Amino acid sequence: MYTIGQVAEMFGLPASTLRYYDKQGLFPGLERMSGIRRFGDTELEALRVIECLKKAGMEIKDIRLFMEWCAEGPSTYPQRKAMFEERKAHMESEIAKMNRALDMLKFKCWYYEQAIQDGSEDRLETLIPDNLPEEIKGAYENAHAR
């Protein structure tokens, strides 16, 4: 069992954030000893899941819903699974979009590299979009695909 300060330390979060999460209902079964929060394995695992779901773009109120389902027992397995499936799909599409943005960044890095060497963008303008060298063609096309 850990105090709020220890958990804050372990996860690299301010204690105020953990109090905020608690207030938002993200630790439904959190124990207290004479007023003081006692974090157990359940809460540590909850925090790991919270970090994951936040990275997956979920809002606090939806994460609370999940935590409530966990507290409710086996009858909510289907809802929990559905929520994760939905998030998984969402996240796969987010990662795909980010990879396209990344290709745009790669292209821009190459572009400015050339521009610096040339001293202007004049030659580059003649290359876009059909005369790009092989090395960067893929990134350019992926970045501009739709």
Next chain:
Amino acid sequence: MYTIGQVAEMFGLPASTLRYYDKQGLFPGLERMSGIRRFGDTELEALRVIECLKKAGMEIKDIRLFMEWCAEGPSTYPQRKAMFEERKAHMESEIAKMNRALDMLKFKCWYYEQAIQDGSEDRLETLIPDNLPEEIKGAYENAHAR
């Protein structure tokens, strides 16, 4: 040349957002005809870059800086390149984190699939962390790495 409404339509954004971007200085050379904004190729390309940089986690005020550099001419190529390089590195690490979160989601999907079949989490608890089947072991380990 396009009106704000046409651009809004093209990019699937509300016109209010385009006005907001303009107010934030994201279109430094934007023309007007008797008060009405006229978006040209420069602004359309700027918008594509804005969408990319936003996805890369950049704030409006930093995007403005980039747009100002573009308006300043060739002397700012090095700054622009450095900004893209920095964003590229940031984004690569973000994508890596998201892939770890995604592996957590994959694991949870599998987990609840099993829990639904079993009717409880009892058997699953005996499998974690050392007796997981090959199919899901990788995702579990990647999700819990650190």
Next chain:
DNA sequence: GTAATACCTAAACCTGACTTTAGGTCAAGG
């Protein structure tokens, strides 16, 4: 001529996710 559109502005408002503030309890150390 008047009504519907599409544009304009400044300024107020909204949302999510925290963070800060102000004030209070309690245990241990000097």
Next chain:
DNA sequence: CCTTGACCTAAAGTCAGGTTTAGGTATTAC
């Protein structure tokens, strides 16, 4: 005793990134 440090609460404040509102102009459609 009394100060220090770790905990507690409710409530107010902050920030980014928009969105909405209220009021105005200009063009086109009937």
